[in-house]
Amino acid sequence: MTEITHVEKTPSASPPPRGGATAKPRDSAAQHRTTLLVVLVGLILVVALFLFMVTRAPAETKPTTLGFSLNSFFNWLGGLNPLVQIPLVLLAFGAVVGLLLLLIEYAPRSGKGYFWLRLVACFAIPVLAFMLLRPYQNAVIYVLGIAVLLGAILFYADYRSRQGAGYLFQLILFAAPAAILLLLGLVYPAITTFFQSFMDKTGDNFVGFDNYVWTFTNPEGFWSVINTLIWVLLAPTIATVIGLAYAVFIDRAAGEKYLKVLIFMPFAISFVGAGIIWKFVYDFRQGDQIGILNAIVTAFGGQPVSWLAATPLVNTLLLVVVFIWSQTGLAMVILSAAIKAVPPEQMEAAELDGASAWERFINVTVPGIRSSLIVVLTTIAIGALKIYDIVAVMTGGRNDSTVLAFEMVNQQQRFQSYGHSAALAVVLFVFVLPLIIFNVRQIRKQRELR
């Protein structure tokens, strides 16, 4: 396998041994350093080429294209009937994933054929990916250069990897689709939004902390912060408590299955649907009431109330009720399964010790389901922080019922005020932060146990 070293234009082309396992440890450490150095140089070259392309764009010439791009595929697909699109796009996707798996399976094997397979794949994939993204009108030379260089780096790093050739290659194939999506769709937007929060409405001028000042002083911004805090404090705790109580009450009761479904059903209903269902409950009108809440109030001789316009905080609390109604089912289902996993011997031991039902619940059941409780609480809390639909459908944020996530979209869509929207997003981000940190520590602990 030494005839291949000339393929790479590497400065230090020493004959590579097959995999690091056979080499002496010191040798392999030195080799590892060389590999890193070459990869680094390669990456610097890519960046340089990229900067070169960006700063000295060649004039528009006639389009260089494969004649086929993602755009043209989506265009063609979009013209079809929605129901026809489903199998077609799944077929295309399945073919790509199948190819990926075939490559993962065969590329890491040793042998001449597999070596060439890896080499071709390393160059073909980046080039193809770049060409699929767009029909290149200019800079095609640069783009091809970058793609080829990337392929070369990938192949070289893979070839010299300590775990043997093909190891890095398959790892990258496994991880690349998800990694690209996450970088593109979450990491990049999060960073842009952060910077945008210091810009003005249009995003052109730097305004410092003005947007944050606006968030905490303007009535809409202020109420969205207060209401979001109310949501995130009340919704998870109440939903979890009711869900847990219900799970305990119906545990091994007759008809448990059906009782569970009754509570779980709201979870499968969209927030839009839930909003409409509850708007009907809260309905207010002159004369005969058709909303059940006002019907009850009037039946007891009270005056009907326009619930969703009731301030202060009444309407927000009523919206939280809708969310609790919808999420209790999730809490109940997860906690019920966790309760069943608590060893019955512990319960019996506690009972023998003369513990009452309540004591047994507090001292045996709750510690036994602790990690599930955390999962449920954080899931619902994150959901409550990001709530949009319920507010949009039921009040549209009127009468001080707005929340951060709703106001963010509102500022963006209605007022085209991107700076305010971004600042609200960052505030929301700060609210979620403690929850995630807490969970990450939890996961760390669990992974150490393993």
Added chain:
Amino acid sequence: MTTSTVVLEPTDDKRSARQVARDTRKHEAMARKRLTSKGATIAAVVIAFFWTIPTFGLFVTSFRPGSDTQSTGWWTVFTDPSFTLENYRLAFTSGGTALTLAQSFLNSLAITIPVVLFALAIASLIAYAFAWIDFKGRNFFFIFIFALQIVPLQMALVPLLSLFSRGLTINEVTIFPGFDLRGVEHSFATVWIAHVIFAMPLAIFLLHNFIAEIPHEVIEAARVDGAGHGQVFFRIILPLAAPALASFAVLEFIWVWNDLLVATIFAPSSSLPLTQSLNSLSGTWGDQWFLQSAGTFISILVPIIVFFLLQRFFVRGLLAGATKG
């Protein structure tokens, strides 16, 4: 106290072991009985009643003649019953925006089904790598991906939208021109991509927890027999992880089907899903509760059917990795 029959020392005699097991079960059952008292059952029924009433009220309304629903409460149906299916026919064919509910129903299907499968495939690939391929920084990247749940959906919407529609331009050089899908009749591409992206962190986390718990020996054995990671993934991991895949599929299906925000922002107006049409119709329908209720139940139906079909997998997959004390 006879509960002490929970014998711990091994019994040689099989019959007596069985006897012990039977006793244990009996005592367990007794202990349980005393836990689920009458009061608890009543409390449970009360909760269930309150949880069902709102849905039930709207459900009844959707079958009442329009004029009745405007003037009397749905509970009067018990004393003065009259029913019709007319509401559903009207709701299906009336459209406030460019779409009727029936059309947006198809759109919802065309959005949801591909997204669920895309997300499952992509997430399970990387979840497998995290679970069974050793590499540097594995823990760090895994936790980083989990932490990405921190990014609120709304935060990513605008940059992603501008990436899709206007592409990426640096210093007046177009790196990526964006998708030009304005003239297309039913384009779901951007909605698909956006949904799949937002599903990733949780999907990877849940699937990884399950895949990592598959016994080591199974995978080692296949590797020894000469299977590469591709085969192990396809022939061993996917079948064994089926409960987790199914449970995430249900969850993702419900979320995507019920989503309003992502679709509102990314879908072109002819590709809007059911939730969006329902939302805009509920504006035009205003006080016409007989139409709103029928429309709502049309939208509720599919996720509930999916949930019932796959519910026995639901909890099992979700709980992997979460139940350990």
